[in-house]
Amino acid sequence: MERPFTPSARPRKNNLTLSAKEYSKVAGTIASVRRHRQQYEDIPEVSNGHAYTSRDSASRGTRNRHEPSFIEETSFVRAPLNSRVTSGVASAMGKGKARQEPLDHVPVEIQEAMILEDLLYVLMGIEGTHINYHPDYSPEDDDPLQGIRFVASSSLDASLRDLVERVLPLGTYYTAITAFIEQRSVLDFGLVNHALCASIRGMLKDYQTLLSQLEHAFNTSPQFSLQKLWFYVHPTVHTLSLIYHLILELGAADNAPPDYSSSGSSDDSQDAELAARDEALGMGGAKLKAVLSEAVAGAADEEILVKGGEVLSILHDRMQAMSGDPTATVVYGTLLRDAGRPYVAMLRVWIRTGRLDDPYEEFLVKESKFINRGILEMDYTDEYWERRYTLRDGSTLSGAKRQHAGIPPPRAVTSRMPGGACIPPALERWKHKILLAGKYLNVIRECGIEIGQDPVQINVDDLGMDDEKLYAFLDAAYTHANRTLLQLLIRDQALIPRLRSLKRFFFLAQSTFLTHLLDLAHTELRKSAKSASIVKLQSLLDLALNTDMQGDDAMYREDVRVTMASSGLYEWLIKVVSVSGVSGLAGGGEDYEANGGGNNMADDQAAGSARKEKKDDKPMLAIDALTLDYTVKFPLSLVISRKTILRYQLLFRFLLHLKHVEQSLSAMWIEQKAAPWRRAVPSHPEFERWRSRVFLLRARMLSFVQQILAFATFEVLEPNWRLLEAKLEKVQTVDQLLRDHVDFLDTCLKECMLTSSKLLKAYSRLLTTCSTFALYSSSFSKSVNQAIAAAEASEDDPGMAKRLDFLNKFETNFNHWYVKIHLDCVQFYASSENVSLLPLVVRLSSIKASM
Known part of the structure; x- marks a missing residue:
């Protein structure tokens, strides 16, 4: 049986006793x-x-x-002595104002001994006998973060008072700092504040250790004096003053109410803002409106606390402002490093796994959980890519800031973004890479692919916010995530074959596929857009694709489907350019749509007048509304998104309209090759001149359309596509891939003259004139037969004057819009803004020379 362990008594040290002189x-x-x-x-x-x-x-x-020495503990954050020993207890123990004695006739040595004992209480925030609270101090009214001010007795010797007043700020600093720690240690202030309080609490432990050493010296050393006390606490005064001014700045920013006046005061402005956000999100419905309303209301009612990135920004700014002070650099550097550990931990999880672990909304990335993969598969928009994860400050890669729900306005005093929306200065230039790296990994994880170990060997657990190794870690993690997603898109998802098939479906206006489709659907396309059968058009499209498409294109033909646009191509383009400018059209029209274009025309005067004029117009034909749509699945929908599909549709409708007018004029030329048109009638010279003018006008119109079609196909689309293919072979990052794809489409839109309102207006009038002229083909043939019949009967032709007047209107209209408007605009833009239009100037000038 084992014997219980009995610790032996420790031998006493002989050096604990005092010498006879000291005693x-x-x-x-x-x-x-x-x-x-x-x-x-x-x-x-x-x-x-x-x-x-x-x-x-x-x-x-x-x-x-009643003895109050054991008052119920109200806080486990504050030291127990601070909460149990109060001024009432001090009075019972011989301290307090009631026991204060005048010191006028007391020797200076005795005053020093008495004031030293009081200072040891005051340094812990406790009122002494001859050092009391300031008369203006009120625990109920004063801000605890300002600290408690102490004043010494007026009867204290002047030589001692100077040293005492130097030490007294330590009591104020200590009480303010302990109040700050107790206040900011609650859950609502977030992990960064918790880490900051823990770091400050660690510094206070050194301060409390110093106080215990001072108390021991006071009780044991006869040589301990006020001058020695000041010598020992002098460095601590500066350290605690730095922490004190930091908490004052944090408290001042926390108490500043957010300014929401800029968001609008009337109900109409709030409704318009919510509608704009709905359109920007591309998602309607009561559920989304409820989510946005709740977010806006919550942001307006809830005071935004100073937490997360804002705390780190304030620390960084103070450290930079006091960089000449070595003590301040050490203190603030330590606090910044300790407070930034939770932030770096969230950053590490986000940039390595794509998961956002931010329970208190402190991180710079924000998640919109109501946008998920289901929405992408239904509408194949890029909401997941654009708005599922965003920066809290609303900034984008383009440099603009979008006003989404949940983005608070800046602080009124400091102009600093509040809470987690404030990005730490050390990460400001890395914020987009941080956002994209997490997005890339999140996309891979959503596809069900296990994220492999990254090659980053840097341990970021001990890195600070301003450590150079952190930046190396961010760059390496971004490169790894980028390369992994790029391989997934190009190799596993066959992105490049998809883009090639998309280009062939939408851009090959000279292909047999489009010609075959127009021939098969000729009858259906002559109907109005509302009367045309989309099911029949889809079956005809499938027939044309099955006949003409081979190879890789045949694999994706089921993804192409027929749709009908709600407005005409040129009318819609002119509205977009007039509302949003060229940048709105280059952005695929989303800026116009975000402003209510097409859905809220009453808000825009130009759109309202256009809608008023549209009431008197004839119903839009199916050929003018026909367009193609393309279905892709996640994650290819991130690249072939709704915005890029819209650009493809604009270019397809532009080429389709040209091809249709060309076919109409070619059919007119075939009809005019018949015998009546070729028959000579020397007895009717006016008819001969009229027929020659019809031939010449038709030839000029056909030449104009063919030159535009050839320029768009061979001078714009094909060269730009070859440049895109060369870039895709060398692409290194996903964002570069997205940028190159969008730049290709925007360049095509600009060089096809679809971004200038003047060119659009002149071009639409010219094509309308040409298509209308082709519609009168049968009427011209009838007029030829009537003129020949009148000449054979040797009778006067009463309708010739009317025919000449009718033809003269077409010639005047075409010459005006072609020579005076369109050609001049093309020459101006080719010489000033768009050099790529120079080949078109040469082509069109040859037509002018033949006039």
């Missing part, structure tokens, strides 16, 4: 203080007509008053 000096000092107090304790005090000595009063108060 005599301490005993003499204590005896002197006691004799001095004895003289004043025997002075009688008058109360209710009875005289009591101070000693009797103290004993009676002790018997009649």
Whole structure:
């Protein structure tokens, strides 16, 4: 059976006793203080007509008053001594204002001994006998973050008062810092504030250790004096003052109310803002509106706390402002490093796994959970890519800031973004890479692919916000995520074959596929857009694709489907350019749509007038509304998104319209090759001139359309596509891939003259004139037969004047819009803005020379 372990008594140290000289000096000092107090304790005090000595009063108060030395603990954050020993307790122990004695006639040595004892209380935030709270101090009204101010007795010797007043700010700093730690340690202030409080608490431990050493020296060393106290606490005053001014700045920013006046004061402006956000999100419905309304209302009612990135930004700014002070650099550097650990931990999880672990909304990336893969598969938009994960400050890669729901306005005083929307200065230039790296990994994870180990060997657990190794880690993690997603898109998802098939479906206006489709659907396309059968057109499209498409294109032909646009191509383009400018059209029209284009025309005067004029127009034909749509699945929908599909549709409708007008004029030329048109009628010279003018006008119109079609196909689309293919072979990053794809489409739109309102207006009028002229082909043939019949009968032709007047209107209209408007605009833009139009100027000038 084992014997219980009994610890042996530790031997006492012989050096704990005082020498005879030290013992005599301490005993003499204590005896002197006691004799001095004895003289004043025997002075009688008058109360209710009875005289009591101070000693009797103290004993009676002790018997009649409950001992409050064990008050219920109200906080485990503050030191227990601060919460248990109060001014009332100090009074019961001989401290407090009631026991304060005048020091005028007390020797300076005795005053120093008494004031030293009080200072040890004050340095812990406790009121002493001769050092009391400031008369203006009120615990109920004063801000605890301002700290408690202390004042020394007016009867204190002037030589001692100077040193005492130098030490007193330490009590103010200590009480303010402890109040800050207690206040910011609650959950709502987030992990960064918790880490900051823990770091400050660690610094206070050194301060409390210093106080315990000072108290030991006061009790044991006869040589301990006020001057030595100041010598020991002097460095601590500066350190605590730095922390004190930091918490004052944090508290001032926290108490500043957010300014929401800029968001609009009327109900109409709020409704318009919500509608714009709905359109920008591309998602309607009551559910989304409820989510946005709740987010806006919550942001307006809830005061935004100083947390997350804002705390780190304030720390960084103070460290930069006081970079010339070595102590400030060390203190703020330590606090910034410790407070940034939770932030770096969130950054590490996001950039390595694509998961956002931000329970208190402190991180720079924000997640919109109501946007998921289901929405992408239904509408194949790029909402997941654009708005599922965004920066809290609303900034984008283009440099603009979008006003989404949940983005608060800047602070009114400092113009700093509040809370997590404030990005730490050290990460400001890395914020887009941080966002994209997490997005890339998140996309891979959503596809069900396990994310492999990244090659980054840097341990970021101990890195600070301003450590150079952190930047190396961010760059390496971004490169790894980028390369992984790029391989997934190009190799596993066959992105490049998809883009080639998309180009062939939408851009090959000279292909047999489009010609075959127009021939098969000729009858259906002559109907109005509302009357045309989309099911029939889809079956004809499938027939044309099955006949003409081979190879890789045949694999993706089922993804192409027929749709009908709600407005005409040129009318819609002119509206977009007039509302949003060229950048709105280059952006695929999303800026116009975000402003209510097509859905809220009453808000725009130009769109309202266009809609008013549209009431008098004829119904739009199916050929003018026909367009193609393309279905892709996630994650290819990130590249072939709704915005890029819209650009493809604009270019397809542009080429389709040209091809249709060309076919109409070619059919007119075939009809005019018949015998009546070729028959000579020398007896009717006016008819001969009229027929020659019809031939010439038709030839000029056909040449114009063919030159535009050839320029768009061979001078714009094909060269730009070859450049895109060369870039795709060398692409290194996903964002570069997206940028190159969008730049290709935007360049095609610009060089096809679809971004200038003047060119669009002249071009649409010219094509309308040509298509209308082709519609009168049968009427011209009838006029030829009538003129020949009149010439054979040797009769006058009464309709010739009318025919000449009708033809003259076509010639005048075409010459005006072609020579005076369109050609001049093309020459101007080719010489000033768009050099790529120079080949078109040469082509069109040849037509002008033949006029």
